[in-house]
Amino acid sequence: MVKKIAILGSTGSIGTQALEVIDKQKDRFKIIALTAGNNIELLCSQIEKYKPEYVCIQSKEHVNYLQLKFPDTKILYGSNGLTEISSLNSPELFLVAVSGKIGLEPTIQAIKNKKNIALANKETLVMAGELVMELARKNNVQILPVDSEHSAIFQCINRRTDVKKLIITASGGPFRNSSEEIMKNANLDETLAHPRWKMGKKITVDSATLMNKGLEVIEAHHLFNIDYSSIKVVIHPQSYMHSAVEYIDGSIIAQIGIPSMHIPIQYALTYPDRVQGIETESFDFIKAKQFEFYEPDLEKFPSLKLAIEAGKIGGTATVCLNAANEEAVFAFLSKKIKFLDIYKITKLIFDSYTPIKNPDLEKILEEDIKIRKLTKEIINKGKI
Numbered sequence: 001m002v003k004k005i006a007i008l009g010s011t012g013s014i015g016t017q018a019l020e021v022i023d024k025q026k027d028r029f030k031i032i033a034l035t036a037g038n039n040i041e042l043l044c045s046q047i048e049k050y051k052p053e054y055v056c057i058q059s060k061e062h063v064n065y066l067q068l069k070f071p072d073t074k075i076l077y078g079s080n081g082l083t084e085i086s087s088l089n090s091p092e093l094f095l096v097a098v099s100g101k102i103g104l105e106p107t108i109q110a111i112k113n114k115k116n117i118a119l120a121n122k123e124t125l126v127m128a129g130e131l132v133m134e135l136a137r138k139n140n141v142q143i144l145p146v147d148s149e150h151s152a153i154f155q156c157i158n159r160r161t162d163v164k165k166l167i168i169t170a171s172g173g174p175f176r177n178s179s180e181e182i183m184k185n186a187n188l189d190e191t192l193a194h195p196r197w198k199m200g201k202k203i204t205v206d207s208a209t210l211m212n213k214g215l216e217v218i219e220a221h222h223l224f225n226i227d228y229s230s231i232k233v234v235i236h237p238q239s240y241m242h243s244a245v246e247y248i249d250g251s252i253i254a255q256i257g258i259p260s261m262h263i264p265i266q267y268a269l270t271y272p273d274r275v276q277g278i279e280t281e282s283f284d285f286i287k288a289k290q291f292e293f294y295e296p297d298l299e300k301f302p303s304l305k306l307a308i309e310a311g312k313i314g315g316t317a318t319v320c321l322n323a324a325n326e327e328a329v330f331a332f333l334s335k336k337i338k339f340l341d342i343y344k345i346t347k348l349i350f351d352s353y354t355p356i357k358n359p360d361l362e363k364i365l366e367e368d369i370k371i372r373k374l375t376k377e378i379i380n381k382g383k384i
């Protein structure tokens with residue numbers, strides 16, 4: 001059986017690794033649609049290789065060029081193009097691998113269309129977890145986690161009624177053992193030098209502040225319908241254990257393996273089957289030697305605490321958290337602010353915000369725009 005899939009974000013870190021997985025399983029998948037941002041060169045080579053029926057790019061600029069070059073592919077652009085792709089009937093599975101809030105609306109559209117989702121975009125659940133999961137339940141849609149921690153939990157969880165606790169592991173990022181002085185002056189290269197995982201820039205910065213782990217706790221709360229008090233974060237620098245589930249009888253089932261995104265991506269694409277994949281090397285327990293675990297330092301990494309607080313408040317509190325953090329990270333990436341300012345700005349915005357309970361999609365998007373505008377204003381004024 002050939003599975004027809006659409007990949008939103010095909011030139012990003014998850015998108016390219018998904019295509020590597022697909023290359024190993026050529027007779028299993030057919031690519032119907034690809035979407036990308038500005039990496040036109042890589043997109044061209046992907047269109048040549050996978051011959052998708054539809055492609056969507058960010059701006060109108062390259063549409064004519066691509067349409068002339070690939071007359072058999074329909075070239076779309078912008079948010080309308082993304083809506084058209086997420087409304088397509090032929091794909092059975094949508095891999096949502098775009099970064100940031102841009103993933104939310106297409107995911108909702110595809111769920112409404114009863115398409116299964118392989119979800120690599122955590123902002124979708126951080127911004128609108130209740131709404132998205134409710135919609136998925138109503139439409140009998142599977143949300144298959146791609147994030148390595150959530151894939152691990154998904155693989156370990158069977159009867160949810162017996163679950164006592166989720167244990168989410170974190171590598172601790174590049175500043176786990178750094179002094180405050182080093183973090184204060186951390187430049188872009190130091191921040192982007194993640195010790196274990198190679199990922200996109202936004203998520204790598206989030207991993208350095210541990211905001212990423214906080215967003216993952218919110219993601220896990222929605223995906224697995226588990227109370228925040230039953231989710232525990234542990235620092236595990238080796239990243240061999242990708243997360244675990246503790247059951248009421250005290251048994252803990254953990255998912256362990258080499259730190260490779262190919263494995264969770266592949267499991268989401270081939271679910272419920274497991275296939276021999278791209279990683280042929282077995283995990284070697286003897287060579288691994290150390291499995292260390294530590295309590296996260298919430299004083300040094302207050303973003304994790306703030307994210308869990310936002311999750312517990314619920315409503316649009318997590319919309320605020322996500323929007324303020326994302327804008328602050330963008331400002332850091334464009335060297336407008338310093339590393340420790342990311343948290344300071346996010347906290348400042350968060351503390352001055354009054355969350356709204358049970359928001360609909362329109363309200364979520366409205367609040368998101370409002371908070372981003374406010375965050376940018378504060379950054380541009382240099383008032384931190």
Ligand code: MG
Pocket residue numbers: 147148149216
């Ligand atoms: Mg993760």
